[in-house]
Amino acid sequence: MIKDKFLMTSDIRVRFAPSNTGHLHIGGARTALFNWFFAKHHAGTAILRIEDTDRQRSTEEYYDAILEAFEWLGLEWDEGPYRQSNRMDLYQEAAEKLLSSGAAFRCTCTPEEVNAMRERARAKGKTPKYDGTCRDRYEKEPNVPFCLRLRAADTGETIVDDILAGEVVFENSQLDDMVIVRTDGMPTYNFCVAVDDIDMRISHVIRGNDHLSNTPKQVLVYQALQEATPKFAHISMILGSDKKRLSKRHGADSVLEYKERGFLPEALINYLVRLGWSHGDQEIFSKDEIIANFALENLNRSAAIFNPEKLLWLNQEYIKSADGGFLVDSLDAGLRKQGLPPDVLSRKTREGIVDELRTRSSTLVDMIEGARFFFEDDIELDEKAASKFLTSESSELMLKLRNELNKIDAFSSENVKSAFHRVMDEEAVKLGKLAQPVRVAITGGTISPGIFETLSLLGRDRSLYRLDAALGRVNQ
């Protein structure tokens, strides 16, 4: 969308904050999309922040892959990517502030001891949580390692005001004295999130529903830091066909994998956004249309099941109306990947090929597969089709057609059609009798675009060569 230069940037600031412990998967992408469209709709600022405080599992490969995925999707972030690992000073400063104000305390309990506490509480039928052993043990022994915990209230309640869920009340008795800085000095997720969101002046936190239960913990950090909370919107999640959380088991769920499988970014975006969001009966939206109409209020609160068939349908819709040049480029790249040179046929011809294939391909991969035979020197015949259609009976017809094709002037689909009709009239056969054997001879199989167009696109030389090869086979 062209930015209206008269439109002032609003105070709306949102962030998408994935961890680089895995690929950007479609669930995360949808969350990112909601954030991004919300920001654009309000002429606000969309920020990308990588949460890489997990030293064990974060990798640079995933970091790069996440950026690559966004690049492919065509989502540009107004700020970032910020990385939490570069912002340690900020967290340390906040932690010290909390320590000196008494909101946080040093805890020398070992993980084993804390686990034991939780077990004891569980055995008594109570909420398993840290028991507060170190809360008031202010004199600490030197050389004993410690972590920092945030002192949680034992009574009362913490209310999360959510745009979608309304006021959600959590009993403070459920809350733990959570660790905000680990023994190794690394700050923890729930702490960094709040500190960063404050520092980045985030106005709306839009994230998955799985974070709702975490929110009161973060609210506690805001309160301890004496900062106002942002507005929250916890969106529904995407589930697999088994109604379980999306995972590797459901197949390809990384965004980049959809690229590999021949999906167009516009189609993926359209599909993902429509999961939970709608605008009347409209199914197909350009980015600009989504920007114009997106509103958090229209978001569905219930989980959505990922439906690959509908994505496929949408993808084909996008392929049907895609720019021809783009499709040719995609075709060329796909062919080269398989070691087939695209330029055995002219670019104009390839444009004709993708035009024939666009109504027959639900993915770019399908399209390339459907175009293979145009570019192979020697096609592979499907045995079943060959034995059914390449018979001595059909070979006579094909031979006649071959001679007619050899005579025609320009090898246009119209002229090819005339050639067919001359043979059909002469032999008093219907088109089907002639077309299927020719199709098998030309394409190797029984499925292809219209036979006149196919021959015309393939060109006279290659067409006759293949016809001859098929004829030779029958006569053997």
Added chain:
RNA sequence: GGCCCCUUCGUCUAGCGGUCAGGACACCGGCCUCUCACGCCGGUAACAGGGGUUCGAGUCCCCUAGGGGUCACCA
């Protein structure tokens, strides 16, 4: 298990007290047709259950059931 969220066709959804409960994907017919598609026409299919509130409830409230999430020195 505690706490939290959710519940309209198989799936995505429209609906925001009065509709024959609409659209889309998928599926099933039909038309078109040289195959496969595309396109066009038509069809099957839903308010989880039970209580209220109301003249009237898919729409509001409660309960039950089911599904999901979360309870870490992971994010």
